Amino acid sequence: MRGAGAEGLESPAVTESASYLTATAEAYDAVADLYAELFRDSLGRLPLDRALLDAFAESVRAAGAGRVAEVGCGPGYVTAHLRDLGLDVFGVDLSPRMIEIAREAYPDLRFEVGSMDALDLADGELGGILSWYSVIHTPPRQLPAYFAEFRRVLAPGGLLLLGFFESEGDPVAEFDHKAAPAYRWPIDGLAELAREADFREIGRMLRAPLEGERFRQGRLLMRRL
Known part of the structure; x- marks a missing residue:
């Protein structure tokens, strides 16, 4: 987490961030084994999602941009899919239990416990970031800091692919996710936040439930950019 202020007191924003990160990590630790069992083979039933992941991987390879991080990797099955698509990829997740499961399932891949808002990476180190439903638990006012961190660790021209629940044109909406509080975003609103953080949109997709x-x-x- 970020450090305390000048007088040793954390700001309200920092306190909020620490609180929801801790709660999210604990929530996913509690359901990690069930989650891994339910979703391990889910990409096999999702051809449109696989197509987007394929396009992301091809774009990273074409740019010759280097390593890729899946942030919020969970049990690692999407990280492994990106590896199978030819990417040099590793995974990061808040949940220690999720990382244990990922390491057990894919011992040839690198997985680390960490937070998306404070990645242990040098500036411009990555060629791509996959955030597959990992920003959904971020309180809306905290999300610009995540885009700023993504921009920091990506090299110029690096790729970012986001997967999320869409609010069908309505404002950001909190909903009762089974693991932890989560948010649905209008696709235009999320794209605008990314633009403000110096990302240029390449493409988008909306898939019916x-x-x-x-x-x-x-x-x-x-x-x-």
């Missing part, structure tokens, strides 16, 4: 899904699914593919 499938059986068992409640909300429309959004994807944004962007390039760091």
